[in-house]
Every structure is written in structure tokens, then in C-alpha cells.
Amino acid sequence: MASIAQVSEAMQTVLTSVADTAARASSFVQRASKLSGARFAQTLVLGFLSNPQATREELAQTAATLGLSITPQGLDQRLSETGASCLLQVLDAAAATVLAADPVAIALFARFNGVYIQDSTLLGLPSTLAHIWRGSGNQHTVANTSARLKLSLRLNLLSGELTGPHTDHGRTSERSLALQEQPIEAGALRIADLGFFDLDVLRTIDQAEGYWLTRPQITTVMTALDGQRLDLASLLADQTTSSVDVPISLGARHQLPCRLLALRVAQEVADQRRRRLREQAKRRGRQPNAVQLAVAEWTIFVTNVPAERLSVQEALLLGHCRWQIELLFKLWKSQGQIDQWRSAKAGAILCELYAKVIAMIVQHWIMLVGCWAYADRSLSKAAATVRKHAICLATALRCGGRLALALEIIAECLAVGCRINKSQKTPHTYQLLLDVTEAALA
Numbered sequence: 001m002a003s004i005a006q007v008s009e010a011m012q013t014v015l016t017s018v019a020d021t022a023a024r025a026s027s028f029v030q031r032a033s034k035l036s037g038a039r040f041a042q043t044l045v046l047g048f049l050s051n052p053q054a055t056r057e058e059l060a061q062t063a064a065t066l067g068l069s070i071t072p073q074g075l076d077q078r079l080s081e082t083g084a085s086c087l088l089q090v091l092d093a094a095a096a097t098v099l100a101a102d103p104v105a106i107a108l109f110a111r112f113n114g115v116y117i118q119d120s121t122l123l124g125l126p127s128t129l130a131h132i133w134r135g136s137g138n139q140h141t142v143a144n145t146s147a148r149l150k151l152s153l154r155l156n157l158l159s160g161e162l163t164g165p166h167t168d169h170g171r172t173s174e175r176s177l178a179l180q181e182q183p184i185e186a187g188a189l190r191i192a193d194l195g196f197f198d199l200d201v202l203r204t205i206d207q208a209e210g211y212w213l214t215r216p217q218i219t220t221v222m223t224a225l226d227g228q229r230l231d232l233a234s235l236l237a238d239q240t241t242s243s244v245d246v247p248i249s250l251g252a253r254h255q256l257p258c259r260l261l262a263l264r265v266a267q268e269v270a271d272q273r274r275r276r277l278r279e280q281a282k283r284r285g286r287q288p289n290a291v292q293l294a295v296a297e298w299t300i301f302v303t304n305v306p307a308e309r310l311s312v313q314e315a316l317l318l319g320h321c322r323w324q325i326e327l328l329f330k331l332w333k334s335q336g337q338i339d340q341w342r343s344a345k346a347g348a349i350l351c352e353l354y355a356k357v358i359a360m361i362v363q364h365w366i367m368l369v370g371c372w373a374y375a376d377r378s379l380s381k382a383a384a385t386v387r388k389h390a391i392c393l394a395t396a397l398r399c400g401g402r403l404a405l406a407l408e409i410i411a412e413c414l415a416v417g418c419r420i421n422k423s424q425k426t427p428h429t430y431q432l433l434l435d436v437t438e439a440a441l442a
Contacts, residue, residue: 001159002099004411007365008404014094014358015042015397022089028082035078039068041090042397043075044355049363050390052337052356065394076348081132084350088167091354094361095166100159101372108314108436109158112211114188117322118163118179118196120152121329122170123339123353128346134169145170151357152179155325160372162364165357184210189305191322199254206256206304213303213318218291221252222260233294236262243312250302259305261312262298270297317432324429328379332360335383363387366407370414375430381418386410 016038023029023037047054047062054062056072063070109115125133125147135148148170154163166178174180174195181201184190186209194215205212216222222230225247236244244262249255265273273296274288281288301319303310310318332338336359341352363386371377389410396406420428427435 001102002365002368004369004404004407006099007369008407010097010099010365011362011393011407012397012403014090014097015045015362018093019086019090022086022093026082026085026089028078028086034068035070035074037086037090039063039066040078040083041087041355041358042066042394043068044087044351045358045362046390046394046397048336048352048356049359049393050387052335052340053342055342062391062394065391065398067398079343079345079348079351081347081350084347084354087351087354087358091167091358091361094358095162095164097361098161098163099365099368100156100161101368103158104160104373104375106158106375106430106433108318108433111309112158112187112189113185114159114161115157115191115318115321116154116163116184116188117157117191117325118152118154119193119322119325119329120150120168120174120177120179120195121333123149123151125149126344126346126349129349132346132350133167134171136171149353150177151329152177153325153328154179154182155328157321157324160364160368162361165361183208186210189213189318191318193322199251199256202250202304203254203256211303211305213301213305213315215300215319216250216260216302218289218295220250223249223252223255225249232300233291236295236298236300239264244298245307245312248302257304258302259307261301261303261315263312263316265297265299267297273297314436317436321429321433331379331383332357335380335387336360336363366410367414369407370411371418374415374419375434376419376422376428378418378420382414385413385418389413 019037019041023040029037043059043063043066047059051058056076060070060072060075063075103110127146130147133147133149135145150168150170150172151165152168153165163182164179168177175198180196180198184205189211190205191213194217197214197217202212218232222232224230230248242264244260246260248258248260250258274293277288277292277296299316301315303315305315336356338353338356338360341349343349363383366386367379367382371382392406393403396402420430422431
């Protein structure tokens with residue numbers, strides 16, 4: 001499991017030797033220069049970690065903290081596409097660095113060798129960057145979509161381990177992402193959004209003795225144990241109970257044995273879902289899907305986890321946990337401001353974007369050793385604490401050998417003050433998960 005020393009080593013490697021190598025490989029540094037790849041990466045990553053809205057003057061001050069004397073104008077000149085190419089290599093190295101915390105004490109997660117949630121998010125870019133990151137070309141979106149970057153990420157809820165974020169063109173579908181093909185270990189569980197639904201992938205996980213939990217595509221063929229094809233809408237319409245747990249086979253060709261799980265939702269929730277479906281169909285100039293409208297009063301999942309290992313209610317709670325990765329992306333955008341920049345210059349935009357994403361990875365590493373082991377951790381409060389101490393990391397990097405001490409101080413701050421207050425009216429996800437633990441122990 002990750003230790004202060006391992007986080008320190010990862011930061012030093014990525015922001016020093018990797019950055020210097022990337023600077024030479026990208027031709028950002030072609031001869032001896034006071035602005036090395038390491039100092040360039042450290043200035044932007046730690047500067048934006050401290051203040052996502054940092055001006056060029058503030059970044060120049062961060063550079064001074066690192067021992068680099070450069071004017072704001074001189075730094076701005078180096079924010080080019082070549083500098084961005086350097087930072088993208090640093091980002092790839094950071095994303096490939098695997099660090100994991102001690103497992104969080106949640107019994108439902110501990111039933112598996114890992115609980116992996118994965119998703120992607122789109123970052124809209126100016127059209128001048130369409131030659132680098134091609135957009136989706138979605139004609140139903142008012143905003144420009146000719147240039148978009150897609151970040152894909154997998155998060156282990158048990159240990160906090162990140163896989164990614166990987167960078168792709170905005171037009172790349174979830175089913176075509178590299179993340180889709182990356183395996184999980186035997187006994188682990190993968191929870192993914194509907195965009196990642198692929199029967200070939202589910203079969204591969206099943207054959208490797210892994211588990212999956214996913215919403216099904218409405219058009220996917222479902223077969224009863226007697227070989228009869230099921231009509232999902234009719235099956236659920238005939239139910240007299242609030243929950244369903246039926247053994248089925250999934251796919252006409254694959255015939256994957258699994259469980260169909262469903263829980264009836266409140267009427268106002270069903271009505272809201274139907275309104276949303278009609279609005280979406282109207283925007284696309286289509287009629288709403290009749291089956292989707294019919295089953296809107298149910299939350300539906302399919303899984304290959306045996307019933308003795310996971311009840312319907314537990315499975316639906318785990319399915320709800322997929323939103324934790326949405327919250328992580330929201331944190332990166334709201335506090336890390338990875339989708340905002342202060343320049344209209346293409347190269348500067350990319351430099352800022354890549355540096356901020358690297359900063360979010362570094363931030364996550366620090367959270368692993370500071371607060372991940374606590375079920376009631378607040379990543380929002382933790383991010384604010386890391387941001388407050390970011391310049392101390394720059395000082396520690398300059399002094400050499402002090403980084404581990406600086407990380408230890410930040411970790412101590414995270415451990416004592418970054419928790420979510422309990423809510424009696426609307427329990428947080430961690431409260432629901434701990435309730436499952438307490439029920440199992442009763």
C-alpha cells in the first residue's frame with residue numbers, strides 16, 4: 001500500500017526525471033537552459049494546484065519558489081504547443097503510476113478483491129485545437145464541439161487506486177477506449193456506465209473469474225432458464241413486489257448467465273425519468289423509446305455476482321456508488337478547474353489543461369495517504385487542504401529531501417479535518433454503506 005515515501009518518490013520521478021526526459025523528447029529543451037523540463041512542469045503543476053486561476057505573475061512567483069528566475073512574459077512565451085507536448089508525456093507517466101491506499105473499512109467492498117468504477121468526461125476546447133483533439137460532431141449540442149478532449153478513468157473504491165486518466169479524442173466512444181480492454185483481477189468487481197456496455201467485455205471478465213455489475217442495454221436479448229426469450233417490459237409489468245431477482249442469460253449469441261435485478265422507484269422519480277426521455281427524444285427529432293418509457297419505474301441492473309454474495313439492495317447500492325467517479329470529475333472541474341484557462345492561445349490552453357490534470361493526480365496521491373482509509377472522508381475538503389499547502393511542496397522540492405516531510409504534514413492535516421458531516425434526512429453514500437456493514441454484524 002502507498003506510503004509517504006512512495007508518494008514522494010512518485011512525485012519526484014514524474015516531476016523531475018520524467019519531465020526532463022519529456023522536455024528533450026518533445027524538443028521543448030534543445031540546449032542548456034535555466035527552464036528545464038522539471039522546473040517547467042513543477043512550476044505549472046504546483047502553481048495551478050495552489051491556485052487554478054493563477055496569473056502569469058503568480059506562476060512566475062511559484063517558479064521563484066522552485067529556484068527559477070523567469071519573468072511572467074518569458075514564462076508565457078514557453079506556453080506553446082511544444083511545451084504542451086512535453087506536459088502530455090508527463091501526464092501519461094503520472095497516469096501510468098499506480099498507487100493504492102490501505103483498504104477503506106467498508107465490509108461490502110471487502111467482499112471483492114477490488115471495486116472498480118469507470119467513466120469518462122468531455123472537456124470542450126476552442127475550435128483552433130480541432131487538429132489535436134477532434135470533437136464529437138454532435139449536432140444536437142448548441143456549443144461548439146469540433147474540438148473536445150475525453151478523459152477516461154477507472155477508480156478502485158476499495159484502495160483509491162487510479163487507472164488513468166487517459167486522453168482521447170472527444171469523438172471516441174466509450175466502447176473504443178483503451179480502458180475498456182484493461183482487465184481486472186479475479187474476484188474483483190467492475191461497475192461501469194451504459195456507454196461501456198459490451199457483451200464481449202463482460203464475457204472476458206466472467207472467464208477471468210471477475211465480476212461485473214451494469215445497467216443493461218434495453219435492446220439486449222434476455223433469455224429465461226427454459227430458453228424462452230424475455231420481454232423486459234412485460235416481465236416487470238407483471239411484478240407485484242418492489243424488487244426483482246431473476247436468473248437469465250444475456251445476449252442472443254453470448255448467452256451469459258447472470259441475474260436480472262430491479263427495484264421499483266417512487267412515482268415522482270418514474271415521472272421525472274419519462275419527462276427526461278421525452279425531452280431528449282424531442283431534441284433529436286425522434287419519438288421516445290416505448291420500452292424505456294415502460295420500464296422507467298424500475299432501476300435495473302444485470303450482474304454475474306451470485307445471490308449469496310450480493311443481495312438486490314446491496315447490488316443497487318453498489319450501482320449507486322458509480323456516481324463517486326462523477327463526483328471526482330466534478331471535483332476536478334469545480335476546484336481543480338481543469339476545463340478553464342486564462343489564455344486564448346492554443347498552446348497555452350493545452351499547457352494549462354495538462355498541468356491541471358497532472359495536479360489532480362498528484363492531489364489524489366496525497367489523499368491516498370492522508371484520508372482515503374476513512375469512509376466518511378470529504379474529497380472536497382481534502383482538495384482545499386492540499387491546495388493550501390501546495391507551495392510548501394514547491395519549497396520542499398527545491399530543498400531536496402524535504403518532500404516526504406512536507407507530505408507527512410499535509411497527510412496529518414487531511415486525517416483530522418476532512419470529513420463529511422452525517423445527514424439524517426438524506427444519508428450520504430458512506431452512511432448507507434456503513435449501514436450494510438452494521439446490519440451484517442448484527
